[in-house]
Amino acid sequence: MSLRFSCNSTSFPQQHQVRGNLKSSKNLDKVRNLVKTVGVPSLTSSPLESLRRGNWVKLICGASFEDVVDIRNLSLVYTLAGVDCIDCAADLAVVSAVNDGIESARDIVGLRRPWVMISVNDDEDLHFRKAEFDPEDCPLDCSRPCEIVCPASAISLNEGNSTLEVSDGTNASRVLKGGVITERCYGCGRCFPVCPYDNIRVVTYIRDTTATADLIKRNGIDAVEIHTSGRQSAFFEELWDGLGDSISHLRLIAVSLPNVGDSTISSMNTMYSIMEPNLPCFNLWQLDGRPMSGDIGRGATRESIAFAVRLAAVKDRPPGFLQLAGGTNAHTVDGLKKMGLFQTTSITKNSKDEILTASLPNSLHALIGGIAYGGYARKIVGRVLSSMQSQYGVALIEDYPEHLLEALREALALVGTVKSYDPF
Template identity: 40%
Template sequence: MTPEEALRSHRWCKLIVGASYHHVPAIRNLALVYGLAGVSCLDVAADPAIVRAALAGLDVAQRWGMPHRPWLMVSLNDGEDPHFRKAVFEGDRCPPDCAQPCRPVCPTQAIGWLQNGTGEWLGVTADLCYGCGRCLTVCPPQRIETVPQTYDPLALWRGPLGSEIQAIEIHTQPDRETAFAECWARLAPVIPQLRAVSVSFPDLPDLESALRARLAAMHPFPEHLIWQVDGRPMSGDIGRGTSHAAAKLGTRVLAMGLPGFVQLAGGTNDRTPQDLAAAPALAGAAFGGYGRTLVADLLARGGDHLETDAEAFTAAIARAKQLVTAVQGGTPPSPPQICYPA
């Protein structure tokens, strides 16, 4: 099923690789595995090295018989946003008797012992951090800060990579109508070259007015518009119930009758196919932490080129395919494949 067919038939399944996730080998392998699983779209950071990593994974997937090429989407923001930040702290300022609760809560094992020529210290491996914020809330002396990630919205289109990108996502937040309109205006030259533009938002105050204000700024209007409802941001791997928040928000947005497709995100997991079946007007779902965690152990085993470990490669594709098929094929969801924290 091509991405366009998936969107039009409400079987759209996107993998959110992460707006701030920069681990090149993992991104290449995620693109490879989910490309072969038949995903509709890969959503990556708007960074040339990351786009190249995703393209490299898709090129390998093509050689392995990928059923169709998913659209490549890059994520941008109209201002400060939790999806566009990285955690930082100076480990030598941590209390020596701290039990380090920041480490086990990190879904990507980004917090650990880092080394340089003079020794080692506790810190965050920036490439692995995608800004989920879980470490911030558990640090007793609140030593962890965040650094915003910013991207030049048009940088990718000044070089050859622009022609490889089929979609853009703009993350917006409350009270940012003007910033959103300015962001859209900056992107106006490239929007006609794209297949889709997605607008990602949490449950904004006075939601319908906020979305209609953004709609009014959409000149030119994209070929396909996707409203990405970010129900409970970056939480799909925390527990099954998080999918409900996205589904509830999605149903509210559907009732507004806005032009475009409505797609779930933020809390999506193995429960989401059931939620989609209950609301068939929803166009589909995007999976972030859940989709990545589903194959993380196999990716870690396979190294930089997952296909060199036949067992891990095959198993990763099978797991990814179960998730994609549950959305695209309308079959009952598979049993949970990951262990949620207690």
């Protein structure tokens, strides 16, 4: 099932737009001191400089994740941690949530503003789908494995009365209620194979190009990322043409693609030839190694590193920064260092075709521009957000400084592996 979604015009809830005089709050002094102690980039360090040096970090909120409260709090925490870019769904309410989180962080500490990126797709894509099922089709004694495996807590089931009318005067039968919390589902797909009754369906969608172009023209969006399979250049060209003059408003255009083997470079060159005549800014290639798997474990990052190793050594690839994604986690930087690709400018190989490159920190032209973190980044901070919400309900994280401090420590530990922060 495939749908075409327009950008949501719903604004971010008003109660989350009002920010107090946070700079005068002594309760946030520990947060300010921590940011200053570790050396988070100041106003003089731009996202573009980070790409050139190889220490760019992007937070992926999720192309289909639309829980605006979590997105707002995640954006605040990771802005304080010094990310260069925050990638989110092409939805007005979501973009507003990201920008609100960014500005709330800057009210606490005067950091430079990370770029805001929206994600779109040119065809069916794993990142643009939702799970769907009718909980009343599930037996009451189901072990509910879908709830257990969902990394986003996007499935909630509980018992209730059936909605079917009872004509004989008997009590309504008991059934399962709830199901998928649509705004929290980001389409990871882990629930599909575990359902013992095969009840879960996939709903895929394509972002409406006209609505996306209108959204880009609004203030608060700096970059766009096009997710593509790399196999259908006609779909890519149609999307690119549909964006029209909206791209003139952008600072960066990214293309996210999987490793399609020997045809990867030719696909990249074809897409670049489509973009080049009207490319108004820098471009970036997101190497999507193992999509939506960074939170699974250490081994998930191997495919993204292998993808980077392969492309970094190719001389005829098109212009553009390279950035890792798909399976990235706390072990990604170590993997890049082992392959000699962390903040390096050139590649040399020995007789066994193994890469031998000395690390050159702060290089102005790094082969790998940086790393994007999605599921893993959301998981480590999400634990803190869940704890806070279980105690206080829907809340702004800066209203609970101890939780903010805990979340910030988690974010700094991850971002710091790329940014080389001082220990804390």
